[in-house]
């Protein structure tokens with residue numbers, strides 16, 4: 249196979265990238281940005297071979313312990329469990345949370361062969377013993393599997409944690425109640441809090 253064809257095929261490992269898009273990207277790099285292409289290749293090689301999972305939170309990092317877990321200014325009373333590294337980025341970009349994280353890289357899904365071992369739930373239990381947080385925030389997604397994962401976690405942790413909370417899933421800011429679906433409204437009501 250010619251190099252160009254191989255590269256067009258290789259780009260299709262990316263989600264949402266098919267034959268046409270891949271061709272366009274490869275030709276673009278060849279015609280207009282060879283340096284950018286070379287840099288991309290170099291970074292891909294280095295990233296794929298050097299990035300591992302943090303020994304404390306399982307988030308991606310090239311260091312044994314990630315930047316968040318090594319940050320002395322973080323609040324050790326809070327540990328937030330999320331499904332993906334993208335969720336950590338979302339919370340970090342939103343601001344307002346200064347505790348630690350634990351990344352599952354998935355959710356319980358027996359049909360797909362994803363069980364407690366695949367999610368590293370033993371590691372979560374170990375991390376809880378080490379950190380001794382006051383509150384465990386279960387921030388898995390409000391899907392059937394995300395809810396089941398959150399429920400399962402409540403079953404395996406010991407009672408050293410004072411509080412286990414679930415993030416509220418409610419009406420999106422700036423939207424109106426009449427347009428929210430039933431599941432969202434039910435969650436919004438269940439997650440209500442006292443304001444006076």
Ligand code: ZN
Nearest residue numbers: 302305314317
């Ligand atoms: Zn970490």
